Amino acid sequence: MIDVPTLYAETFLRHVEWLEVVDSTNNRAMELSRDPSIITPFLIGTQQQTAGRGRGSNRWWGASGALMFSVVIDLPPGLSTLEWPRFSLVTGLAIAETLSSIVPRAHVGLKWPNDVWLNGRKVCGILIEQADRRPGRFIVGIGVNVNNSFLEAPDSQRAIATSMKDETQGMDYSLTEILVSLMNHWKRLLDDLEQGTVNLVPRWSRACVLTGRPVTVQSGEHEMTGVCAGIAEDGALLLRTAFATERCYAGTVRLLE
Ligand code: BTN
Numbered sequence: 001m002i003d004v005p006t007l008y009a010e011t012f013l014r015h016v017e018w019l020e021v022v023d024s025t026n027n028r029a030m031e032l033s034r035d036p037s038i039i040t041p042f043l044i045g046t047q048q049q050t051a052g053r054g055r056g057s058n059r060w061w062g063a064s065g066a067l068m069f070s071v072v073i074d075l076p077p078g079l080s081t082l083e084w085p086r087f088s089l090v091t092g093l094a095i096a097e098t099l100s101s102i103v104p105r106a107h108v109g110l111k112w113p114n115d116v117w118l119n120g121r122k123v124c125g126i127l128i129e130q131a132d133r134r135p136g137r138f139i140v141g142i143g144v145n146v147n148n149s150f151l152e153a154p155d156s157q158r159a160i161a162t163s164m165k166d167e168t169q170g171m172d173y174s175l176t177e178i179l180v181s182l183m184n185h186w187k188r189l190l191d192d193l194e195q196g197t198v199n200l201v202p203r204w205s206r207a208c209v210l211t212g213r214p215v216t217v218q219s220g221e222h223e224m225t226g227v228c229a230g231i232a233e234d235g236a237l238l239l240r241t242a243f244a245t246e247r248c249y250a251g252t253v254r255l256l257e
Helices: 004-010 025-033 081-103 173-195 200-207
Strands: 015-022 042-049 066-076 108-111 115-118 120-131 137-144 214-219 222-231 237-240 245-248 252-255
Touching: 004 015, 004 173, 015 025, 025 042, 025 066, 025 115, 066 173, 066 214, 081 108, 081 115, 081 120, 081 173, 081 200, 108 200, 137 245, 200 222, 214 237, 222 245
Parallel strands: 015 042
Antiparallel strands: 042 066, 066 137, 108 115, 115 120, 120 137, 214 222, 214 252, 222 237, 237 245
């Protein structure tokens, strides 16, 4: 269970709604984001989602023990909506660096744009959506596999996903403590992003699991293959193809090895 008073006392969140069950915290957050009277950052979290959504047309299967929430957040005044790719990368970086500090012996990786990996498998997914008719307002949906386990999951899932518990000999974690650390680190990075002091490329590159590897980037009907050359300062993924180094701002990346 989450200790909501602690979230108010120790984070920058201005409103918290914690639900036993909901279809998707992003859906609920989208609904709330239209209300002009809400105070942001506004977090909606849940124990159970019946129709959790992933990027594109993917579903997100959130088992009990996972941390699942969405934050309605207005970009700080110093950041333009055009900077959302950096905002998206900074959000993944905040989670990766927080998990690194909690499980220092595990290898924490980042797969562009913002999947977080633990020892080579996905531990966290992020779904960022723009609020309707509210420029600069975003819904940031985050699912972290914490105390749930994939040990009994079908092989196809076990091959690609993991949890903090599975990577640390069955250890259980306090969801409240993780959420507090995560919100505080995210806030620090967002402030740095606004001030221009975030050092995004070197920090992100340390954890990038794609650099130097052959990948395909699929964006709508368009597909490009090349070797990942890291990320650019503006948040683009750099793809070295046979002809040039291309910048990708959207799409799904598939590792080819
Ligand atoms: C992805 O990796 O495809 C993104 C997954 C995002 C899952 C989270 S769980 C909380 C929030 N509510 C949703 O319906 N999705 C996000």
